[in-house]
Amino acid sequence: MRHPVVMGNWKLNGSKEMVVDLLNGLNAELEGVTGVDVAVAPPALFVDLAERTLTDAGSAIILGAQNSDLHNSGAYTGDMSPAMLKEFGASHIIIGHSERREYHHESDEFVAQKFAFLKENGLTPVLCIGESEAQNEAGETVAVCARQLDAVINTQGVEALNGAIIAYEPIWAIGTGKAATAEDAQRIHAQIRAHIAEKSEEVAKNVVIQYGGSVKPENAAAYFAQPDIDGALVGGAALDAKSFAAIAKAAAEAKK
Numbered sequence: 001m002r003h004p005v006v007m008g009n010w011k012l013n014g015s016k017e018m019v020v021d022l023l024n025g026l027n028a029e030l031e032g033v034t035g036v037d038v039a040v041a042p043p044a045l046f047v048d049l050a051e052r053t054l055t056d057a058g059s060a061i062i063l064g065a066q067n068s069d070l071h072n073s074g075a076y077t078g079d080m081s082p083a084m085l086k087e088f089g090a091s092h093i094i095i096g097h098s099e100r101r102e103y104h105h106e107s108d109e110f111v112a113q114k115f116a117f118l119k120e121n122g123l124t125p126v127l128c129i130g131e132s133e134a135q136n137e138a139g140e141t142v143a144v145c146a147r148q149l150d151a152v153i154n155t156q157g158v159e160a161l162n163g164a165i166i167a168y169e170p171i172w173a174i175g176t177g178k179a180a181t182a183e184d185a186q187r188i189h190a191q192i193r194a195h196i197a198e199k200s201e202e203v204a205k206n207v208v209i210q211y212g213g214s215v216k217p218e219n220a221a222a223y224f225a226q227p228d229i230d231g232a233l234v235g236g237a238a239l240d241a242k243s244f245a246a247i248a249k250a251a252a253e254a255k256k
């Protein structure tokens, strides 16, 4: 049985005050909730404050980050290292988000290198994959997801996916309110899992595949009722403690 993981990607939002308020609000909302791993990925500058806030509260919320780079030290101006993130308690690191693929021109190969470096540093990659609207309309969804996954599988072996998280995020559903239907998302998740199973049924059976793209308290339960949807990567709704906690609770309820 796969353990559900609900992660909040705060993107470029927040302030010191918001970090403390949101995390304390979440701790209160999630009191007594079991059966789901809840993670947050604040902007990098707030990871330190988030760690201190979570530690002070004795919180079970997992700390993550939205990106990392390919070196742990050296002359790499502006980079962020897995070792530094780890020192601040961040374990679940989002890579390959479509916003970074688009605005920072990150290729499948570059994302795969980040995946390997995170694993080398003992961190959990949250690997985002997903198609654009045009690719979706052209019927290329599964091929695009397979290509993005194969960048990892063909260089590091399918076992590299053990312990990692995959987040299927159709780009056209991100921040648009135009979420994929639960049935469509399930179909793609099953095809992603089947693609992995071509290399290893065991890895495919165990890997957590989250859905991301306009997940809200109102639609979350329908996603989690699907057998191949193991959690969610949440953007907008993760900025509100009650909304994000409601999504996490829906996962705990559906997967028990």
Ligand SMILES: O=C[C@H](O)COP(=O)(O)O
Residues within 6 Å of the ligand: 009, 097, 169, 173, 174, 175, 176, 177, 212, 213, 214, 215, 233, 234, 235, 236, 237
């Ligand atoms: O990483 C999260 C996703 O991009 C989803 O964002 P959203 O929930 O605002 O659509």
